[in-house]
Amino acid sequence: MATAVTKPPRATTARGRRRTGATPRRLPYLLIAPAGLLMLGFIAYPVLSVFYYSLQHYNPTKPWRNGFAGLDNFTKIFTDDPHFWGTLTFSLKWVVVEVSLQLLFGLALALIVNQTFAGRALGRALVFSPWAVSGVLTSAIWVLLYNSQTGITRYLADLGIGEYGTSLLSDTGTVFWAAIVADLWRGVPFFAILILADLQSIPGDLYEAAEVDGAGRLRQFFHITLPHIRDAIVLSTLLRAVWEFNNVDLLYTLTGGGPAGVTTTLPLYVAETSVDAHNFGYASALTTVAFVILLFCSIVYLRLSKFGGDSK
Amino acid sequence: MTAAATRTRTAPADGATPPAQPPEGTPPTAARTRHRAWDEVPRWQIYLPLGVYLVFTLVPFYWIFLFAVRPAGSTSLLPWPMTTEHFEKVWTERSFGVFFQNSLLIGVAVLISTTVVALAGGYALARFDFRIKKGFMLALLCSQFVPGALLLVPLFQIFAELKMINSIGSVILAETVFQLPLSMILISGFIRNVPPSLEEAAWVDGCNRFRAFLIVVLPLLRPGLVAVGSFAFVHAWNHFLFALMFLSSQSKQTIPVGLNTLMGADSVDLGALAAGGVIAAVPVVIVFAFIQKWLVTGFSAGAVKG
Numbered sequence: 026m027a028t029a030v031t032k033p034p035r036a037t038t039a040r041g042r043r044r045t046g047a048t049p050r051r052l053p054y055l056l057i058a059p060a061g062l063l064m065l066g067f068i069a070y071p072v073l074s075v076f077y078y079s080l081q082h083y084n085p086t087k088p089w090r091n092g093f094a095g096l097d098n099f100t101k102i103f104t105d106d107p108h109f110w111g112t113l114t115f116s117l118k119w120v121v122v123e124v125s126l127q128l129l130f131g132l133a134l135a136l137i138v139n140q141t142f143a144g145r146a147l148g149r150a151l152v153f154s155p156w157a158v159s160g161v162l163t164s165a166i167w168v169l170l171y172n173s174q175t176g177i178t179r180y181l182a183d184l185g186i187g188e189y190g191t192s193l194l195s196d197t198g199t200v201f202w203a204a205i206v207a208d209l210w211r212g213v214p215f216f217a218i219l220i221l222a223d224l225q226s227i228p229g230d231l232y233e234a235a236e237v238d239g240a241g242r243l244r245q246f247f248h249i250t251l252p253h254i255r256d257a258i259v260l261s262t263l264l265r266a267v268w269e270f271n272n273v274d275l276l277y278t279l280t281g282g283g284p285a286g287v288t289t290t291l292p293l294y295v296a297e298t299s300v301d302a303h304n305f306g307y308a309s310a311l312t313t314v315a316f317v318i319l320l321f322c323s324i325v326y327l328r329l330s331k332f333g334g335d336s337k
Numbered sequence: 338m339t340a341a342a343t344r345t346r347t348a349p350a351d352g353a354t355p356p357a358q359p360p361e362g363t364p365p366t367a368a369r370t371r372h373r374a375w376d377e378v379p380r381w382q383i384y385l386p387l388g389v390y391l392v393f394t395l396v397p398f399y400w401i402f403l404f405a406v407r408p409a410g411s412t413s414l415l416p417w418p419m420t421t422e423h424f425e426k427v428w429t430e431r432s433f434g435v436f437f438q439n440s441l442l443i444g445v446a447v448l449i450s451t452t453v454v455a456l457a458g459g460y461a462l463a464r465f466d467f468r469i470k471k472g473f474m475l476a477l478l479c480s481q482f483v484p485g486a487l488l489l490v491p492l493f494q495i496f497a498e499l500k501m502i503n504s505i506g507s508v509i510l511a512e513t514v515f516q517l518p519l520s521m522i523l524i525s526g527f528i529r530n531v532p533p534s535l536e537e538a539a540w541v542d543g544c545n546r547f548r549a550f551l552i553v554v555l556p557l558l559r560p561g562l563v564a565v566g567s568f569a570f571v572h573a574w575n576h577f578l579f580a581l582m583f584l585s586s587q588s589k590q591t592i593p594v595g596l597n598t599l600m601g602a603d604s605v606d607l608g609a610l611a612a613g614g615v616i617a618a619v620p621v622v623i624v625f626a627f628i629q630k631w632l633v634t635g636f637s638a639g640a641v642k643g
Contacts, residue, residue: 052546056461057473059454060517067514068480071491078491134390142383150629151391154398157625158618159575161593165614166397168600169404169607175412177400210397222633242378264481271484274577278597292486299490300582312487319482 072316079313083306091306098310108286109311112294119290120269123208128262130209131216136250138217139224149221156214160274167207167279168194197287200280204288208275216261223257224250267322270315291315401618404611423612427599431609433616435588436595439505440574441620443591446509447573448566451516455565456558458517459524460550464533477518485515489582496583507583508591512573520565527561528554560631567628571621592617 082094102109138149155163170177173192182189193203227250235245273292276282282289282297289297292315299308406419427433462470485492492511493502501507531554539549577593584590596617599610 050467053461053465053467053470056457060458060521061473063454063510063514064476064480064517067492067495067511068483068488069476071488071495072483074491074494075488130390133386137383137387140378140383142380146630148387148391149633150626152387152394153629153632154622154625155394157571157575157621159577159593159621161577161596162575162614162617165596165600165610165617166401168605169611169614170397170400172607175404175607177396180414210393218632225633267482271486273486274593278577278600292484295487296489305490308490315484315487319484322482 075309075312075316078306078309081306081309083309084304086303094306098307099314101307102310102314108289108294109291109314111286112289112291115288116270116290116292119205120266122205123212123269124262124266126205126209127212127216127265128258130213132220132258134213134217135220135224136246139221153214153218155211156218158211160211160272161278163207163211164275164278167203167210171203194280195284197284200284200288204276204279207279208269211275212265212269215265219257219261220254223254227253263322263325267319270319401611401614404607405615407608409608423608424616427609427612427616431595431599431613432587432590433592433595433613436590436592437616439589440591440593443505443508443512443580444570444574444620447512447516448570450509450513451520451569452562452566454513455517455520455524456562458521460528460554462521462525463528474522477522480518485511486578489578492579493582502583503585503589505584505589508579509573511579511583512576513569516569516572520569523565524558524561527558531557563628563631567624571624574621 079098080094080096082090082092082097084090134152138145138152142148158166169175171193173179173190173195178187178191178193179189181187182191191199193199231249231253232245235249240248270290271292273290273296276288276290276293277296280288282293291311295308295311295315298304298311302308403414403416405423406416406421407413408418408420408422428437461467462474496502496507496511499507501510535553535557536546536549539553540546544552575593577591577597580591580594581597584594592613596610596613599606599613
């Protein structure tokens, strides 16, 4: 109660850890207030307004049609949208391929740089460095590499590999893998850093004990390393999957969703619908559908992270 | 027997020594001993895959550097003779000098605001039990699944209401908000690792809570704060969509938007694009070189696990 100021402040934890009288009960609320208000205003409110607009026809360029739409937008998405299923399928394909390759290479890389070897510090710094590079800069770099006239294919063609004038980004057959490789370049260090952090928390005596028992390296990996970092792998994979699903920087700048729309993800499609076509109502409905998909992921994520329980 | 083959530097490899007991002079933590069991890995199994991966990592960096410094029209694979023509052109003609200032301002402002707000909230989450704590934590976790990109339109409307469109403040605010949840989760994890007894001792000595926090807790949080702060800076420096959407005049734009403009030009000036890319990379590379070691330890504080 807000009026309870005259009450003696009670111990704020069940364990009675804090017995100082200097702690008003309002303090924790004051401390989380700035963050809470910012998130209410700039995350919660926009989310709610997206839900609201998803039930509206709302297009500032066609004001005569604006008004309550009921479930029209959603019906259209699932039955009458030539792009929705294609972009959703591409999004899922993108996320699955990208995240599993990132995990695979990231795990291998973390295991390697967790060894003791000469030049380890430098090796780690170099291998992790693309982590700090933005999606747009990644695009800029790979646009230079993939350029058909002056890019890497030209020099490979000099060596007799491939053909001159190969344009990996404008061919619908190669653009997917070209974009995947570009995003891998930046994404693998993320996994490597997180997994390495977890590898370092494994007590060394576990390995020593296993060694005394005669367990080989492969068995040590499957019986000590993998169980120990399982949680970290599960969590970073899910976080990354959501991030990859939502991220539009790279594809927007590298391929622009093209050629011929074959690399348009659902969020890119939403951005096109709302920003270019000004169809806010319909874009909001698309966003809502994307939210539901992500909410499903969130629930899985919270279950796996044993939210509220003691995870470790 | 594999143990006999292991040449460890810190302990006799003799199986007679109980392995769980750390040898004298070595801290009992895993820090020193953890790699011993893997020492038998043949060197080539480390250097060969690492070398291959390094080629994949470094060739793109080399490529952009090469294009940035070699004269237009050259096809040499060596960065010689060097020229600064592309840098001069991009910095003045393509306004990267202005973009650089804007990006720096946004990055530093986001760093400060995120760290301060997240410190306050993180402290509350780590040190108090209060009624809405669980709900608040849940909201933090869920908000990580809310994509900023899908909220562009409502955010635009909010900033239009606040008369903040085309003001750098809108980008600072938006980037801060989307950095907050993760930063707060991380920081509360770091604070939880500081024993409360340290703070309590300071209270006994007559410090109030705030002073005790400043004197006792804050110095111990340094590695964690460096990780969180640089995270926020790098994110704000790199992020693209908010600036693209909320800032309309050229003089307010940021480096990523400038890069995108260079890429979108009808005939891409590759030299200018590469020079712009190098300019975009320099600050994050410096930050990265600085925090790289703390990044891994910052995460291993168990923070990512919530």
